[in-house]
Amino acid sequence: MKRLTRVIVFLLCIVLLAGCWDQKQVEKHAYVFAIGLDKGEENDPIEVTYIIVNPDYGSQQQGGGANEPAFETITFPANDIISAKDTANVIVAKEITYDIARLVSVSEDFAKEPDFIRWMYDLTKDPEIRRDLQLLVTKEKTSDFLKNNKPVLETRPHEYYKQALERGKETSMIPFSDLLTFFRITETGEDLYLSMYGTLEKTPTTNESTDNFKAGELKASGISGQAQFAGSAVFMQGKMIGTLTAEETRLAYLLNNTLNPQGMVMTFQDPKHEKYKVAGRVSLDSPAKVKLSIRDNKSPKINVHIPLNIKIFTNHSMVNYTKDYSKKEILKKSIEKELEQKMNTLVEKTKQEYKAQPFGWSLTARKKFSTIPEFNSYNWLKKYPDAEVSISVNVRLGQFGRQSEVPKMKELRK
Amino acid sequence: MRRKYMRSKAKREQSTPDIGSSIKETTIEKNLNKTVQIFQSLYSFPKNKDVTIRHFHIPALQKDAALLHISTITSAETIDTDILKPLMTINEAAQQIDDLITVPSTSKENKVKTICKKINEGSAAIFIDGEEEAILINVAKFEGRSVEQPQNENVVKGPKEAFNELAQTNISLVRKKIKSESLVAESFTISKRSKNELYVLYISDLVDDKLLANVKKRVQSLNTDSIQNLGILEQYIEERRYSIFPSTLYTERPDRAASFLEDGYIVLVMDNDPACLVLPATFWSFFHSSEDHYLRFMYGNFIRLLRLIALFISVFISAIYVAITNFHSEMIPGDLLLAIIATRDKVPFPGLVEVLLMELSFELIREAGLRVPTPIGPTIGIVGALILGQAAVQANIVSPIVVIAVALSGLSSFAIGDLSMNFAIRLMKFLFIFAAGLVGIFGITALFTVGFFYLVSIKSFGVPYFSPLAPSYQSSGDTIFRRTLQNELFRPGYVKPKDITKR
Numbered sequence: 001m002k003r004l005t006r007v008i009v010f011l012l013c014i015v016l017l018a019g020c021w022d023q024k025q026v027e028k029h030a031y032v033f034a035i036g037l038d039k040g041e042e043n044d045p046i047e048v049t050y051i052i053v054n055p056d057y058g059s060q061q062q063g064g065g066a067n068e069p070a071f072e073t074i075t076f077p078a079n080d081i082i083s084a085k086d087t088a089n090v091i092v093a094k095e096i097t098y099d100i101a102r103l104v105s106v107s108e109d110f111a112k113e114p115d116f117i118r119w120m121y122d123l124t125k126d127p128e129i130r131r132d133l134q135l136l137v138t139k140e141k142t143s144d145f146l147k148n149n150k151p152v153l154e155t156r157p158h159e160y161y162k163q164a165l166e167r168g169k170e171t172s173m174i175p176f177s178d179l180l181t182f183f184r185i186t187e188t189g190e191d192l193y194l195s196m197y198g199t200l201e202k203t204p205t206t207n208e209s210t211d212n213f214k215a216g217e218l219k220a221s222g223i224s225g226q227a228q229f230a231g232s233a234v235f236m237q238g239k240m241i242g243t244l245t246a247e248e249t250r251l252a253y254l255l256n257n258t259l260n261p262q263g264m265v266m267t268f269q270d271p272k273h274e275k276y277k278v279a280g281r282v283s284l285d286s287p288a289k290v291k292l293s294i295r296d297n298k299s300p301k302i303n304v305h306i307p308l309n310i311k312i313f314t315n316h317s318m319v320n321y322t323k324d325y326s327k328k329e330i331l332k333k334s335i336e337k338e339l340e341q342k343m344n345t346l347v348e349k350t351k352q353e354y355k356a357q358p359f360g361w362s363l364t365a366r367k368k369f370s371t372i373p374e375f376n377s378y379n380w381l382k383k384y385p386d387a388e389v390s391i392s393v394n395v396r397l398g399q400f401g402r403q404s405e406v407p408k409m410k411e412l413r414k
Numbered sequence: 415m416r417r418k419y420m421r422s423k424a425k426r427e428q429s430t431p432d433i434g435s436s437i438k439e440t441t442i443e444k445n446l447n448k449t450v451q452i453f454q455s456l457y458s459f460p461k462n463k464d465v466t467i468r469h470f471h472i473p474a475l476q477k478d479a480a481l482l483h484i485s486t487i488t489s490a491e492t493i494d495t496d497i498l499k500p501l502m503t504i505n506e507a508a509q510q511i512d513d514l515i516t517v518p519s520t521s522k523e524n525k526v527k528t529i530c531k532k533i534n535e536g537s538a539a540i541f542i543d544g545e546e547e548a549i550l551i552n553v554a555k556f557e558g559r560s561v562e563q564p565q566n567e568n569v570v571k572g573p574k575e576a577f578n579e580l581a582q583t584n585i586s587l588v589r590k591k592i593k594s595e596s597l598v599a600e601s602f603t604i605s606k607r608s609k610n611e612l613y614v615l616y617i618s619d620l621v622d623d624k625l626l627a628n629v630k631k632r633v634q635s636l637n638t639d640s641i642q643n644l645g646i647l648e649q650y651i652e653e654r655r656y657s658i659f660p661s662t663l664y665t666e667r668p669d670r671a672a673s674f675l676e677d678g679y680i681v682l683v684m685d686n687d688p689a690c691l692v693l694p695a696t697f698w699s700f701f702h703s704s705e706d707h708y709l710r711f712m713y714g715n716f717i718r719l720l721r722l723i724a725l726f727i728s729v730f731i732s733a734i735y736v737a738i739t740n741f742h743s744e745m746i747p748g749d750l751l752l753a754i755i756a757t758r759d760k761v762p763f764p765g766l767v768e769v770l771l772m773e774l775s776f777e778l779i780r781e782a783g784l785r786v787p788t789p790i791g792p793t794i795g796i797v798g799a800l801i802l803g804q805a806a807v808q809a810n811i812v813s814p815i816v817v818i819a820v821a822l823s824g825l826s827s828f829a830i831g832d833l834s835m836n837f838a839i840r841l842m843k844f845l846f847i848f849a850a851g852l853v854g855i856f857g858i859t860a861l862f863t864v865g866f867f868y869l870v871s872i873k874s875f876g877v878p879y880f881s882p883l884a885p886s887y888q889s890s891g892d893t894i895f896r897r898t899l900q901n902e903l904f905r906p907g908y909v910k911p912k913d914i915t916k917r
Contacts, residue, residue, distance in 0.1 A: 022741055023854070025739065026739045026740075026751065026754060026758060026765075027758040027759050027761075029755075055751075055752040055753070055755035055756040055759065056759060100743075100744070100748040100751060102748070158748050162748075
């Protein structure tokens with residue numbers, strides 16, 4: 001009896017002293033799905049936008065909730081995103097939580113500020129914010145983007161953004177950009193960080209290449225208020241310095257030896273007919289092989305070998321690539337050449353324009369040094385613009401669509 | 415307080431001796447009338463309606479005799495045709511009674527106490543004038559059920575006979591499965607007043623002598639007036655009376671009892687209990703079912719896996735729901751969280767109360783469903799399913815997800831067939847819910863760790879509860895999964911059988 005009392009008192013002490021301080025009922029919270037950050041006006045450092053999801057939307061629960069909107073968007077000035085949680089309660093009834101937050105959206109203007117990085121580090125402070133949050137850069141003000149982006153079919157925002165960004169990453173039109181990678185690359189200060197780029201503004205342009213566009217540049221009609229996600233925002237040491245097109249993003253994927261993108265469909269010039277292009281599903285046989293040699297503290301020599309497997313789907317020139325080995329070889333060589341050329345242009349662009357690269361090659365360079373101080377004193381960043389980069393693409397042509405042969409035009413129109 | 419009571423009880427026992435105990439210690443006399451008088455007084459003869467005394471003359475011996483038996487527990491037919499008829503009709507001179515009566519066995523006793531005991535067990539006693547011994551003939555015929563199908567441990571494939579309330583039948587059912595001279599059914603009288611008989615079954619060339627001695631010591635040292643059945647006996651002989659885990663296996667299947675015997679376990683059988691107790695018991699013996707081995711290897715292991723999942727679901731699912739809705743909303747996928755919030759929105763109670771409310775209702779349905787008289791049984795089902803499931807959700811008292819969680823945990827708890835383990839799991843479930851309500855997943859893991867320490871530490875008749883898994887013993891590895899029968903080479907090492915290999 002005495003022992004039992006002692007045990008009960010002991011357990012009671014644990015409960016009373018430890019308490020349920022972290023306890024919170026799920027339904028007593030407002031769940032922020034996306035956090036938007038804009039440059040503040042005048043004295044306010046930043047402007048915060050929240051997309052707060054409505055759990056009642058679309059549920060079968062009896063008794064109301066059916067006519068409520070899927071989400072609410074609020075924008076207000078704040079000092080930082082942590083105090084913003086409390087500030088938001090001036091407007092929102094429930095306590096704000098970032099538990100299901102999956103997206104941080106910043107405007108291009110804000111990202112280009114030198115002080116931008118100071119606010120980004122707020123994201124590492126709150127335990128509710130996970131490091132796998134997606135980072136999105138919007139061309140316009142993020143508050144406008146989040147407010148006005150009202151997709152017609154995927155009306156629930158978390159579902160929409162999740163699917164749109166996932167799919168964008170699968171097609172490699174937008175880069176894989178989470179907070180963890182952002183902080184990792186920013187802190188090394190040697191590589192470029194690519195972030196997803198999206199906008200609602202439509203600025204259609206015509207380009208020589210089909211994929212050579214950024215978000216907003218695709219000539220699309222018939223869709224109202226829907227954002228475009230394409231291309232990437234380029235960050236250097238935590239500050240945005242430029243943008244890449246969707247095609248450049250895809251090439252950056254292929255050049256990166258730490259990534260293994262599968263299944264992007266690209267178009268190539270048909271070597272047999274100037275007018276037509278062939279479309280093919282490009283996948284890597286293995287991640288790019290990067291060989292890097294550094295001699296006498298000079299700029300590195302970088303050899304990149306990319307083994308590709310391409311399945312050709314279209315054949316508008318109606319040339320018999322399938323059976324004719326020599327023609328197939330011509331197509332193969334043409335694709336290799338085209339890709340190499342485009343990649344070289346991209347590498348040249350990074351050298352000239354950004355003076356750094358987004359391909360993760362600094363990781364390979366590190367392996368050439370036995371200690372970090374040695375690597376630091378080598379100063380990779382200074383040496384990269386003068387690097388000799390040679391790229392070789394090796395294409396293996398796979399099947400030519402479900403029906404591999406097409407009839408000859410001559411036979412078709414006798 | 416308790417000690418005082420014990421002392422006074424001891425005093426009482428000393429001061430008031432058993433009624434008639436002085437007579438019981440005596441032996442019977444040559445005088446028939448005197449002997450009959452002794453038994454008449456012992457059995458309160460004319461008042462006690464089913465006690466019958468028949469006076470008659472044996473012509474073959476030229477002597478008077480009396481036959482005493484209790485008519486409700488003896489076979490009148492046997493007494494009539496095999497005892498009275500030959501004794502009263504055969505005229506040829508004979509030396510012995512044994513030469514006259516035609517029953518398989520008789521015995522001679524002179525102690526009043528022993529004679530009484532035999533009569534109470536269903537023997538007929540013949541007292542003969544001038545003899546100092548009574549002749550006892552076993553003509554017992556107790557009323558009971560016939561062998562029926564098991565009620566609780568059902569199988570699809572395998573034998574479908576169950577123990578009943580007659581120990582003789584039960585032992586016969588076991589002997590039918592083990593046709594061996596080394597199967598021993600030793601009997602002990604384990605209570606003082608009701609003189610309940612306990613049969614200890616074991617295979618003499620397999621069972622560990624120490625274990626057997628331990629069990630015998632425990633059943634013989636019981637100091638109580640009456641032990642009606644195994645459920646009561648179990649509580650007398652177990653080591654940890656306050657533990658929530660059972661330490662003896664109660665099974666109504668003779669095939670299970672037989673397979674345990676063949677592994678070197680000890681089986682206890684009693685009258686008045688349609689089951690047997692298997693000692694010692696490990697966690698696995700509650701987790702397993704006899705069908706696991708009757709089914710083919712893959713099928714048997716599939717139901718083992720199902721049962722394991724069911725075990726975890728029934729213990730944890732409600733607790734995890736409480737933990738998630740109170741502490742760890744970030745742990746689950748966004749869509750699921752939003753679905754939970756949407757259903758919780760209009761529920762007035764916190765998650766813990768909600769779950770407890772529903773769990774309690776489920777336990778009530780279960781208990782009431784057991785006790786309800788059969789004719790109105792279906793009503794309980796309707797009340798349970800409709801009122802509690804549908805209406806409670808519609809009235810926003812509980813959220814539908816809680817109904818799913820509780821129903822799932824309730825359903826899963828039935829996958830553990832053993833009643834005692836079933837109770838243990840249901841009680842544990844509540845402990846886990848409280849732990850989750852207090853400190854979330856941390857509470858669940860902490861309680862699980864402590865609970866596991868406890869499980870591994872306890873023993874049943876000297877056998878660690880989680881053996882042969884922890885601590886490891888030589889065995890055929892029949893724990894979570896079983897091997898093919900060809901690979902089950904060893905008897906469980908933890909019961910220390912005399913012969914460890916099965917072939």
